[in-house]
Amino acid sequence: MTRPLYATIAALTLAGAAQADTLTVLAPDYFGSSWGPGPAIKEGFEARCDCTLEFRTGDVLPRLMLDGARLQGDVIIGLGTDELLRARQTGLFADHGQDLSPLSVPVTWEDDIFIPFNWSYVAFVYDQTRLETPPASFAELIERDDISLIWQDPRSSGAGLALLLWVDQLYGDDALGIWENLAAKTVTVTAGWSEAYGMFTNGEADMVLSYTTSPAYHIMDEDDDTKAAAIFDEGHYFTGEAAGILAGAAQPELAREFMAYILSDEFQQMIATANWSYPSALPRDEWPEVFRDLPLPETAIFLTEDEADARRSPALAHWLDGMTR
Amino acid sequence: MTRDPARTARAAAILAGLGVAAWLVVLNFGALGAVAWRAEGLTALRGADWAAVRFTLVQALLSAALSVALAVPIARALARRRFIGRGALIMLMGAPFILPTLVAVLGLLAVFGRAGLVNQGLEGLGLARLNIFGLHGVVLAHVFYNLPLATRILLQGWAAIPAERFRLGATLGFGPRDNFRQLEWPMLRDLVPGAFLVIFLICLTSFSVALTMGGGPRATTVELAIYQAFRFDFDMGRAAMLALVQFGLCAAAGVLAWRVALPSGLGGGMDRPVQRFDTGTAGLRLWDGALIVGGALFLLVPLALVVMRGAPHVLGLPVEVWHAAGRSLVVALGATGVTLAMTLALAHAVLIAGGARGAVLEWLGLAALAASPLVIGTGLYLLIRPLANPRDFALVVTMLVNAGMALPFALRLILPGLREVVASQGRLADSLGLHGWARLRIVTLPRLRRPLGFAAGLTAALSMGDLGVIMLFAEREGATLPMQLYRLMTAYRLDDAAGAALVLLGASLALFWIFDKWGRGLAEA
Numbered sequence: 001m002t003r004p005l006y007a008t009i010a011a012l013t014l015a016g017a018a019q020a021d022t023l024t025v026l027a028p029d030y031f032g033s034s035w036g037p038g039p040a041i042k043e044g045f046e047a048r049c050d051c052t053l054e055f056r057t058g059d060v061l062p063r064l065m066l067d068g069a070r071l072q073g074d075v076i077i078g079l080g081t082d083e084l085l086r087a088r089q090t091g092l093f094a095d096h097g098q099d100l101s102p103l104s105v106p107v108t109w110e111d112d113i114f115i116p117f118n119w120s121y122v123a124f125v126y127d128q129t130r131l132e133t134p135p136a137s138f139a140e141l142i143e144r145d146d147i148s149l150i151w152q153d154p155r156s157s158g159a160g161l162a163l164l165l166w167v168d169q170l171y172g173d174d175a176l177g178i179w180e181n182l183a184a185k186t187v188t189v190t191a192g193w194s195e196a197y198g199m200f201t202n203g204e205a206d207m208v209l210s211y212t213t214s215p216a217y218h219i220m221d222e223d224d225d226t227k228a229a230a231i232f233d234e235g236h237y238f239t240g241e242a243a244g245i246l247a248g249a250a251q252p253e254l255a256r257e258f259m260a261y262i263l264s265d266e267f268q269q270m271i272a273t274a275n276w277s278y279p280s281a282l283p284r285d286e287w288p289e290v291f292r293d294l295p296l297p298e299t300a301i302f303l304t305e306d307e308a309d310a311r312r313s314p315a316l317a318h319w320l321d322g323m324t325r
Numbered sequence: 326m327t328r329d330p331a332r333t334a335r336a337a338a339i340l341a342g343l344g345v346a347a348w349l350v351v352l353n354f355g356a357l358g359a360v361a362w363r364a365e366g367l368t369a370l371r372g373a374d375w376a377a378v379r380f381t382l383v384q385a386l387l388s389a390a391l392s393v394a395l396a397v398p399i400a401r402a403l404a405r406r407r408f409i410g411r412g413a414l415i416m417l418m419g420a421p422f423i424l425p426t427l428v429a430v431l432g433l434l435a436v437f438g439r440a441g442l443v444n445q446g447l448e449g450l451g452l453a454r455l456n457i458f459g460l461h462g463v464v465l466a467h468v469f470y471n472l473p474l475a476t477r478i479l480l481q482g483w484a485a486i487p488a489e490r491f492r493l494g495a496t497l498g499f500g501p502r503d504n505f506r507q508l509e510w511p512m513l514r515d516l517v518p519g520a521f522l523v524i525f526l527i528c529l530t531s532f533s534v535a536l537t538m539g540g541g542p543r544a545t546t547v548e549l550a551i552y553q554a555f556r557f558d559f560d561m562g563r564a565a566m567l568a569l570v571q572f573g574l575c576a577a578a579g580v581l582a583w584r585v586a587l588p589s590g591l592g593g594g595m596d597r598p599v600q601r602f603d604t605g606t607a608g609l610r611l612w613d614g615a616l617i618v619g620g621a622l623f624l625l626v627p628l629a630l631v632v633m634r635g636a637p638h639v640l641g642l643p644v645e646v647w648h649a650a651g652r653s654l655v656v657a658l659g660a661t662g663v664t665l666a667m668t669l670a671l672a673h674a675v676l677i678a679g680g681a682r683g684a685v686l687e688w689l690g691l692a693a694l695a696a697s698p699l700v701i702g703t704g705l706y707l708l709i710r711p712l713a714n715p716r717d718f719a720l721v722v723t724m725l726v727n728a729g730m731a732l733p734f735a736l737r738l739i740l741p742g743l744r745e746v747v748a749s750q751g752r753l754a755d756s757l758g759l760h761g762w763a764r765l766r767i768v769t770l771p772r773l774r775r776p777l778g779f780a781a782g783l784t785a786a787l788s789m790g791d792l793g794v795i796m797l798f799a800e801r802e803g804a805t806l807p808m809q810l811y812r813l814m815t816a817y818r819l820d821d822a823a824g825a826a827l828v829l830l831g832a833s834l835a836l837f838w839i840f841d842k843w844g845r846g847l848a849e850a
Contacts, residue, residue: 032804033812034645056716065559066363066706086559148439153536155553187439188458189541191533191549194814198431199537201819203440217817276817320373323542 021051023254026071028078032057037274044270045261051254064090074249075258077117080158081240082165084114085305094247096259102281103263106300107238117262118277119240120211121297122162123229124149131206134230138170141185141232142178148187150199151209154316156191158239159209165308166237168315169301175315179322189323212236212297216290217276228295235299240280334760335677342674342686345667349689352729353696356704357572361565363707368562370570374550378570381546384460384535385528388467393521395468396475397513399620402613403476404483412845414617415480416838418624422473423786423833424631425807426534427814428826432627433469433538435634437462442626458540466538467531471524473624474734478523481738481776482516483509485745501609519737522582526575526694526733547571551697561703568700575695579688628830635827638820646809646825650832653789653806656724657836660788661781663728668735668780669765672743690736693729701726723805727788734787735780742776743769778844782837789833806832 023045025031031038032055042053060076061083069092079087087093095112103109105119124141126134135141152160171178187205190196200208207230218224243262245255261267268279272288284292303311361367403415421429436442437457444454457465490508499507532548547567554564671690675683705722709715715722746769754760754768770777790807804812806829813822 029804029808030812030815033809033816034643035816035818036812058716062556062703066703067710070710153542153549155557156549161557183541186541188537188539190537191552194811195427195430195533195537197817198427198814198819198822199434199438202431202434202438204434204438214817221817320542324376 021251021254023049023051023053023075023251023258024073025053025055025258026060026063026073026076027055027057028060029057031055031078037271040270040274041267044266045258048261049254049257051251053258061087064092068092069248071246071248072250073246074251074255075243075245077241077243079114079242079244081116081119081238081242081302082158082161082305082308084111084242085309087244088113088305092247093244094249094252096245097256098259098263100263104283105238105240105280107302114242114244115259115262116240116242116280117267118271118275119238119280120213120277121236121300122159122166122209122239123212123214123231123236123297124151124207125200125210125214125227125229126207127200128226128228130203134207134228135232136230137233138167139234141230142181145185147185147207148205149182149185149207149209150187150196150205151189152193152196153189153191154319157193159193159211160189161312162237162239163209164315164319165303165311166301168311168318169237169303170234175318176322179319180325183323183325186323211239211277212294213272213277213291216272216294219290220273220288231295231297235301236297238300238302241275241277330758330760331755334764337761338670338673338677341670342672342677345671346674346686346689348667348725349693349729349732351708352701352705352726353572353689353692355708356696356701357565357568359704359707360561360568360700364561364565366562367566367569368560370563370566373545374547374563374567377545377547377550378574380539380544381529381531381535381548382574384463384467384531384539384544384546385525387460387464388471388528389521389525391464392468392471392475392524393517395472395620396479396520397517399472399616400476400479400483401509402616404480406610406613406617414621415477416834416841417628418621419473419477419837420628420830420834421469421624422471423783423790423837424470424628424830425790425810425826426470428631428810428830429470429627430466430534430537431634431826432631433466435630436627437465442630458538460539460544462538462540463531463535463544466534467524467528469624469627470534471527472620474527475520475524476620477779478520478737479513479516481779482512482741484775485742486512515741518582522578522691523694523733523737525578526691529571529574529695530697548697548699551699555699555703564697564700564703568697571697572692572695575692576688579691631823631830632827635823635825635830638824639827642821642824642828645804646806646813646821646828649804649806649809650828652720652803653829654832654836656720656727656805657785657789659724660727660731661785661840663724664731664735664784665777665781667728668732668739669743671732672736672740675740676744676747687736687740691733694733698730701729723791724788727791728784730791731780731784731787734783738776738780738783739773742773746772774846775844778840778842778846781844782840785836785840786833789836790829 027038030036038055042055045053056073060078064071064076064087068090071092076087093113096115098115100109100115103116105116109116131147135144135147141147151163154160154164167175167178188199190199193210196208197210199205210229212229212231215227215229218227243259245252245259249255263281265282268282271277271279272291278291279287284296403411424432434441434457437455438444439454447454486508491504494504494508530548531546532552535544535546536549538544547570551564551567554560554567671686675686675690678686705726706715709718709722750768750772754764759768806825810822810825810829813825
């Protein structure tokens with residue numbers, strides 16, 4: 001009778017030990033699908049950490065805001081760069097403890113809390129068979145009257161918010177007139193990216209607000225090289241996704257290891273095609289070929305989170321005025 | 326002391342009804358209260374919010390009015406004509422209502438959009454292109470979505486007019502006009518205000534469809550303002566305030582509809598198949614035919630385009646999509662069972678309580694329509710969190726919320742039937758001493774089979790396609806079909822998403838068909 005008992009205790013102890021070595025990563029819903037970056041990250045990290053990585057997927061920032069200190073987990077991944085101030089203000093994050101010199105993002109990134117793991121520029125994407133001469137600058141887009149646009153509402157979409165700040169940076173107090181001009185070219189404004197992109201591929205507009213990296217998907221997965229992003233002389237708004245360690249992490253060691261993994265070559269090589277975006281810590285000549293060959297804007301426009309926070313409301317007021325005039 | 330079985334049954338019915346009412350109060354007002362409490366008070370609205378309230382009201386009024394106005398002649402034509410494939414047509418015409426809104430919009434744009442069939446035709450004829458985006462686009466989309474519901478509600482009304490009344494009319498020499506005045510008008514007077522109210526409330530909480538079809542921020546609705554308050558400003562006080570305004574609008578509309586509606590007083594019949602004697606003239610036949618064909622084209626062509634777009638990609642779908650479909654099926658069936666049980670309990674309580682108290686219960690049953698899904702999701706999350714990890718209950722919560730959201734429709738459908746049963750069979754059942762379960766089984770349920778089947782089909786199909794609250798709760802139990810559809814879209818996999826949309830459409834329609842068929846089994850014979 002004693003043997004089964006020992007076996008049980010041993011099993012329980014082992015189970016306990018295994019449980020102690022689980023890294024819990026809170027991530028956006030798209031990490032939960034087999035075609036997203038989730039499986040590759042899990043496999044890659046588990047191979048080096050001798051632990052189990054568990055994703056908990058769902059709306060990340062709302063949970064952080066609603067749960068506060070009760071939020072259980074070790075790492076949060078997938079916060080948008082324009083959401084970082086909100087996340088930081090919860091005071092729930094710990095220092096990542098990493099050397100950020102491998103970062104290759106086109107903006108200065110000195111942040112003890114958050115590390116970007118992928119990035120892109122927002123841009124208007126078009127179909128070369130439908131629009132032969134895309135505008136070469138934002139100014140040209142404003143001048144042209146033969147182009148129709150679909151884009152996302154800044155109140156409900158990350159890309160829409162990026163466009164709002166982009167126009168605000170380029171035009172400042174003249175933004176009102178710019179929105180009035182854009183309103184005349186606009187087929188419609190959608191709540192989310194999916195609706196807009198779906199309508200664009202169905203031929204509802206000449207250009208759609210998306211990312212400079214969007215064409216890579218069509219080239220690599222669909223063998224379709226008709227989609228391209230219009231590169232504007234004035235520069236493009238930078239947008240990325242970041243990760244951070246929760247101060248209440250049960251596995252702070254593993255969490256720091258995970259942050260180091262994000263900066264590793266293995267992760268960076270994989271993320272481009274898993275997320276259809278640029279790697280954050282990999283020189284351009286080491287990107288997958290298709291990404292390397294995509295035209296890259298020369299100037300990055302980016303607001304620090306404090307600037308972005310200060311500009312959000314006045315820029316939105318201009319936008320609402322201009323769009324409904 | 327002797328126990329009076331009639332009183333025991335009444336007490337049990339009232340108790341069950343009150344239990345349901347309590348859950349609805351938690352769902353609708355508890356969630357709102359939790360959000361307001363978390364926000365530590367309400368925040369005043371801004372000018373832009375009031376613009377959103379105005380736009381929301383205008384588009385909801387127009388959409389509901391047009392949906393019902395079109396549904397009356399179409400339902401009338403369908404009610405008095407018999408033709409091959411009629412049942413299938415009625416079933417298919419109900420489909421737009423159960424489509425996920427994103428899919429419905431893409432289907433509609435394939436017909437009316439810039440690159441759609443209509444504009445291709447106009448261009449071919451050298452005519453100016455039609456711009457679908459604007460207030461008229463919002464109304465068009467809402468009519469596309471709600472005309473099926475209105476038509477089905479009114480068809481139920483026509484089906485509920487006893488065959489004996491039409492026979493009597495025929496012996497009195499009634500023509501179509503007399504039939505309308507004496508038989509159909511009282512039925513419409515009874516049902517139209519309710520149908521109008523339900524559709525008005527559905528349109529009141531529209532968000533993504535209104536914005537997309539409205540062409541931009543001019544078409545901002547209250548629900549979008551709530552979303553903005555939550556996600557853009559993190560101002561939960563304003564979100565709660567906006568949700569309160571939405572409830573206010575709902576309550577006002579509810580009171581109005583209740584005052585306008587009149588019970589039809591047509592009495593009961595012997596459940597004979599309806600035979601119409603006023604369908605003769607060629608002109609009338611042509612008119613009905615044109616209505617049926619027109620309605621079918623409007624509703625079915627966009628649907629056919631959704632099917633054609635998705636069909637080539639169904640077989641190549643990732644296996645997770647099928648797993649998700651299974652999970653959604655479980656949620657849908659669970660929600661259906663819960664909804665029917667809750668609706669029957671509430672409907673009985675409404676009738677037993679009667680008068681103003683009954684009206685309050687009835688209104689509570691409709692309130693979920695005016696509740697903001699975002700507020701409900703967030704509020705429930707806040708309510709459950711102190712007790713347990715909300716994420717352990719994602720599917721159960723989704724099931725219960727879906728049941729609460731489908732209850733208004735089910736109640737609309739079942740209550741008139743139950744009222745009829747009580748009026749026509751109640752005294753007989755009383756005199757036979759039939760109470761409680763026996764009465765439910767022998768008298769009530771068989772006579773409610775048609776609305777029950779319809780309500781079950783509607784609930785199952787609606788919860789199949791609902792994205793609702795699960796995004797905040799989901800974590801461990803895996804994705805539902807609408808979530809997978811959304812994931813495919815955000816990963817650029819639009820072909821697979823079209824395939825998944827077709828699976829969703831097929832599954833929703835199949836569920837609807839099975840329940841509805843069961844409901845109509847007797848009546849069609």
